[in-house]
Amino acid sequence: MTHSMLLNLRDLSCGYNEHKVVQDLNLHLNAGDIGCLLGSSGCGKTTTLRAIAGFEPVHSGEISLAGEVISSAGFTLAPEKRRIGMVFQDYALFPHLSVAQNIAFGIRKQPDCERITEELLALVKLDHLGKRYPHELSGGQQQRVSLARALAPEPQLLLLDEPFSNLDGELRRSLSREVREILKSRGTSAILVTHDQEEAFAVSDHVGVFKEGKLEQWDTPYNLYHEPKTPFVASFIGQGYFIRGQLLSPEKVQTELGVISGDRAYIWPTGSAVDVLLRPDDIVYAPESSLTALIVGKTFLGAATLYRLQLPTGSQLEALFPSHADHQPGESVGIRVAAEHLVAFAVPGSVATHANPPSSGVRRHSAGS
Structure with missing residues (x-):
């Protein structure tokens, strides 16, 4: 369609x-x-x-x-x-008009004004409150009235x-x-x-x-x-952080977490320094893994627990594990990277002219509010 x-x-x-x-x-x-x-x-x-x-x-x-x-x-x-209809942050309702009169305000000269008002009252689940005044409503109800009023003129x-x-x-x-x-x-x-x-x-x-x-x-x-197009979007949306790596081939990057390979190809020369985007759900709890990290902090989120992990190099990252297994700060846990969506950005000025691996390190970007 x-x-x-x-x-x-x-x-x-x-x-x-x-x-x-x-x-x-x-x-x-x-x-x-x-x-x-x-x-x-x-x-x-x-x-x-x-x-x-x-x-x-x-x-x-x-x-x-x-x-x-x-x-x-x-x-x-x-x-x-x-x-164009507008719904404002402060609701902007007329205090001297009832809920129904507020909704009908923009269509009061139309012959089917009453029918439309009743339909909209029902749509926003306020059909029992049409005779009330704005000050008698909760904030959520006032915002529904504001929405219905904006929808009335279609x-x-x-x-x-x-x-x-x-x-x-x-x-x-x-x-x-x-x-x-x-x-x-x-x-x-x-x-x-x-x-x-x-x-x-x-x-x-x-x-x-x-x-x-x-x-x-x-x-x-x-x-x-x-699929964030820029480093800003990558770090602003969700919780993201970057780990420095070196391009081994169009779809493989060498990092301190090992070789990360994904489902896309990059055109930079082999050996280029890149920043790989990782999210907390890209780091998976893997007890049998030889790659381990030290737990330095945790936040219980209900269905999952967000752990702050430190790698042997001193770099820190975040991982989201199911909350059934409860690990404590100071414990060492096995992890693996599950980042099939390999999102990487070239480090400015680093298009490779040499084959030395870049220095390791994770750069943290907090999520946008």
């Missing part, structure tokens, strides 16, 4: 006054898909969302929706003419700006799953802005990772985790 392109951002640069926050941004969203702009504060994701909404002009490039240019340098179609695209950031952990998780189900059930296309990876992955079909105003990668959550 092919989906047509709904939103297209082409060579987009935008920001405040003369200051460019976002530069040379290219991405597109197909009809019916949910996209996410992910990154830390100040990276340009909210500026991009505001430009799509029509709240910020663009410096260069263009934004088109359903084939129509809605923003370009010197032209901004008014927000109310865009058929926008071509829905924008959600950090919609769950005022909610606590468990509610955030359940509501983000629920919002995905609601949008999918209506076939509504949406773009979410968040700094929370778990939320991005739970809600979205495609995620764009931002770094300092540049889009590093726009891809499925699976590909961002397993």
Whole structure:
């Protein structure tokens, strides 16, 4: 089933006054898909969302929706003419209107306003609360009202700006799953802005990772985790760290963990110094293995335990073992590497001119918040 392109951002640069926050941004969203702009504060994701909404002009490039240019340098179609809905972080509900009146606000002149309002109340599981006022609702309920109000005029695209950031952990998780189900059930296309990876992955079909105003990668959550295009994406998504190695052949790298071979080929010359990406689930507990590591720390996570391990060289790495076997700091455990997805990056300036192995060492990159 092919989906047509709904939103297209082409060579987009935008920001405040003369200051460019976002530069040379290219991405597109197909009809019916949910996209996410992910990154830390100040990276340009909210500026991009505001430009799509029509709240910020663009410096260069263009934004088109359903084939129509809605923003370009010197032209901004008014927000109310865009058929774009918006769900804000602070819900932005009208305190003097009931829940039902809030939802109906944008469609109150339509003849079938009442029917649509009732349908949306049921969709967001608030059909028994239509007569209540916003202050009588919990944060999660208020956010559902805000979502229903934005869906009422049937926008071509829905924008959600950090919609769950005022909610606590468990509610955030359940509501983000629920919002995905609601949008999918209506076939509504949406773009979410968040700094929370778990939320991005739970809600979205495609995620764009931002770094300092540049889009590093726009891809499925699976590909961002397993096929990161840049070292930044590799270390920002999930928990990743790099171990230095030397390319023995296009698909084999010599490291202090032994030879790691994977399912892809690299074109750098043999002998090049490379950084191999490892994740905690790439290091497997293997009691019979001759490769051992010392446990220097552990964090119990329920179904699994995250161990901090030290290799004989002094390098440290992290490994996720099933929690049934309980190992203690100070113990030595057998490990093996199960990294069929060999993700490696060339060390800048190190394209091989000699055959000496690079110095060993693991460089830790913490996951993005």
